[in-house]
Amino acid sequence: MDKFLAQLRAAAEPTRLRLLALCARGAFCVTDLCDVLGQSQPRLSRHLKLLVEAGLLERVPEGANAYFQLPPGVDLARLLLARLPEDDPLLAADRRAAVRLAAERAREASDAFRRDGADWDEMRALTLPATAIEEALLGLLPPAIERFLDIGTGTGRLLELVADRAERGLGIDASREMLALARARLAERGLAGRCAVRQADMYRLPLPDAAFDAAALQMVLHYAEDPAAALAEAARVLQPGGLLVVIDLAPHEQSDLLEQQAHRWPGFDDAAIAGWLGAAGCAAQPAVTVPGPLDVRLWPARRLPGHVAAQTTSVLTF
Incomplete structure (x- = not known):
């Protein structure tokens, strides 16, 4: 009372x-x-x-x-x-x-992004088939999600995409400019009541263990200095049996992307992703390919029970 x-x-x-x-x-x-x-x-x-x-x-x-x-x-x-x-x-x-x-x-x-010469819409910048990629991702996600985490949310497009099937959505990004765009997108579409964004480091998510039943890293991993650590942290915040979907480029030979787009990795093969996911306590499932100027792969995985991960020191409520 x-x-x-x-x-x-x-x-x-x-x-x-x-x-x-x-x-x-x-x-x-x-x-x-x-x-x-x-x-x-x-x-x-x-x-x-x-x-x-x-x-x-x-x-x-x-x-x-x-x-x-x-x-x-x-x-x-x-x-x-x-x-x-x-x-x-x-x-x-x-x-x-x-x-x-x-x-x-x-x-x-x-x-600010245009002045700095950056293009925040990487799908468009790389002429990737965004609609086909989004449809493939929705085909992998369950029809009802209690809590969804978008790591590297950018402008919040993925949160908007899954809003009709997720009770709560959270987007994480390190860029304040990106978060400003994401907040504007969510507010404009009336989604701010169920979807939120936070500034955070993907290597140290300020979130408790097992807080989400689904998570995604879309076009994020090729920027990571340590992809294995990023996947391990994503897996940590998933419930046992929770779904993690990694969406990124398949191996390619366009070395100019490493300089022009600041990519750290020229795509990923199935063996590398499966190895990192296994080390993070996840069981990889069959990957899906979306062909295009650069092939995009979607790697789904389920969080295995009993895997213990290090807890981050600072936790936000969600």
Whole structure:
């Protein structure tokens, strides 16, 4: 009862209700919330602190910044928000300002990538058959997924793709610019309530053991200095019997990709992937090939029970 009353008291204030309504639609940092609500940072920080302490919001650090959003399972917050009138002028103005801000952030991130000469859409850059690859991946994933992890999420396209079959989706990426684009994509498509993104290192995922029943690394492994370590960390956060799908290039001889696209590896053969997966405690299943200018392979594997992996030191709730 004490926790319930504390949450009611925390929510019973106009600014805090506005904050809850915004953060139910996606993740926002303090600066973003100041821009939308037109209030000072000290004032909003105090409101956010109360909401976090009451368990109505969660605070997710990202570099020097932090993002706020509704944690899963906060039924009281969603019940209260469902009672708010959709046509309330103040809430409607907040929503419009949030949409405008998300568009601005996405444009800034895209502009930064273009200025730096990078092309974040690698499928397009390599003229790969993206639709066929996505269809092949969906054919390997189960029709219902409780928790899905996308390692190297980029612009969040894979989260969008699996959103209709996953109760919760989490995307991990090291690039803040990528995460800005991913957040904008998820918010625009109304998926921010079930899908989230975090900044993290794929070699040290800030996630507990056995937290997900499916995970994917799409076009990520050829950038890895240590593919075996990346796969071992991905396997660690899978439940026993959980599915891991690696999507990457088959062996090729286009050495220019190592320089122009900063690839570390000229594709992978089945034996190398199977060996790394086996060392990570996963049983490899038959691979799938998607032909194209560069052949793409999908390597599914199941997490074996009883394999013990090292636990990361810092854990985020999800």
